[in-house]
Amino acid sequence: METTDNPGSADNKREHRTAFVFSEKFLRHQPLASDDVESSSRLKAIIRKIESAQFYPPLLSVEPEMHPEICKYIELVHSREHIDRVEMQAHSTIICRLAASAILSGIDAVMENRVKNAFCAVRPPGHHAFDKGPFGFCYFNNVAIGARYLQKKWKLKKILIVDWDFHHGNGTEEAFYDDPSVLYFSTHKLEAFPRTGLRERQGIGEGFGFNINIPLPCGTTDREILDAYKEELVPAADNFRPDFILISAGFDSRKGDLLGDFDVTDAGFSRLTGIVMDIAAKHCSSRIVSVLEGGYNFKGLASAVEAHLATLRQP
Ligand SMILES: [Zn+2]
Known part of the structure; x- marks a missing residue:
């Protein structure tokens, strides 16, 4: 990874460049239970893998800072009651806020045309966090906050959120269930935590048809x-014509995960990434920000992230 942007180098071909958004502070996040599998070892494994990968052109390393208005953007997704509860429950409230800020940094890097896409290696994850409370390992819903930031700050209208985590992103679904400006697409195992994500749940009111749940079986x-991506996501995205794509990139859907029982391989994640990139190239100038969610087999997580990044940074 390079640490600074270098406009005079051969890296001027920015249209194919990827940012890697990460702060050492994410390693310090303490989940509520000390034996949680959602530990700092997850990010350490990713960093070791990325540092040895020698991508060329290199990833643009982005160290996120606390966004000065992060609470304003968190409040577009979460109630004040929720924010107060996180203050009380989480040992690391500041790190939860920094994780949300990291997504905004990734979005800014793409929207300012410094890169085409970005991957945010954050803890804690976010897609189970509700309007009114933390849920699972999640405190603030990072991708949902990112979607609202894109609409508020960058005035983009339509955001596609693609979620390939093994678990259903119930918090993200809830955030946009009646909202036709955000299309949420999730593949997940229905019987697993949090036991939501029925195909019949398609949205409500004006949001009907903008929530797509694809439950998949054990051993997928x-x-x-x-x-599922080719037959369900691609036509839905073509109809929707997103202005920006966010990925809830959970790698607990990878073969060998501790919490998941799907059999998706690293090559599978490369191809999923490629499908999302094709949609982004067609509709939104290739703009994608991918956000780490789950993934609890450290070695598997790291190699899946490497495959994801190797594809993201390709032309
Ligand atoms: Zn998960």
């Missing part, structure tokens, strides 16, 4: 998840 392979 690359072919099966890719078919």
Whole structure:
């Protein structure tokens, strides 16, 4: 990874560049239970892998700072009651806020045309966090806050959120259930935590048709998840024509995960990434910000992230 932007270098071909958004502070986040699998070892494994990967052109390393208005943007997704509860429950409220800020940094890097896309290696994850409370390992819903930031700050109208985490992003679904400006697409195992994500849940009111849940069975392979993306996501995205794409990139859907029982391989994640990139190239000038969610087999998580990044940074 390089640490600074270098406008005079061969890296001027920015249209194909990827930012890696990470802060050492994310390692210090303490989940409520000390034996949680959502530990700092997850990010340490990713960093070790990325540092040895020698991507060329290199990733643009972005160290996120606390966004001066982060609370304003958090409040577009979460109630004041929720924010107060996080203050009381989480040992690391500041780090939860910094994780949300990191997504805004990734978005700014893309919107300011410094890169085409970004991957945010953050803890804690976010897609289970509700309007009124933390849930699972999640405190603030990072991607939902990112979607609202894109609409408020950058005046983009339509945001597509693609969620390939093994678990259903119930918090994200709730945030946009009646909202036609955000299309939420999730593949997940229905019987797993949090036991939500029925196909019949398609949104409500004006938001009907903008919530797409694809439950998949135990042992789901690359072919099966890719078919869901090709047959269900691609036509829905073509209808929707997003202005920006956010990925809830959970890698607990990878083969061998401690909390998941899908069999998606690293090559499968590369191809999923490629499908999302094709949608982004067609509709929104290739703009994607991908945000780490789950993934609890450290070695598997790191190699899946490497495959995801290797694809993201390709032309
Ligand atoms: Zn998960």
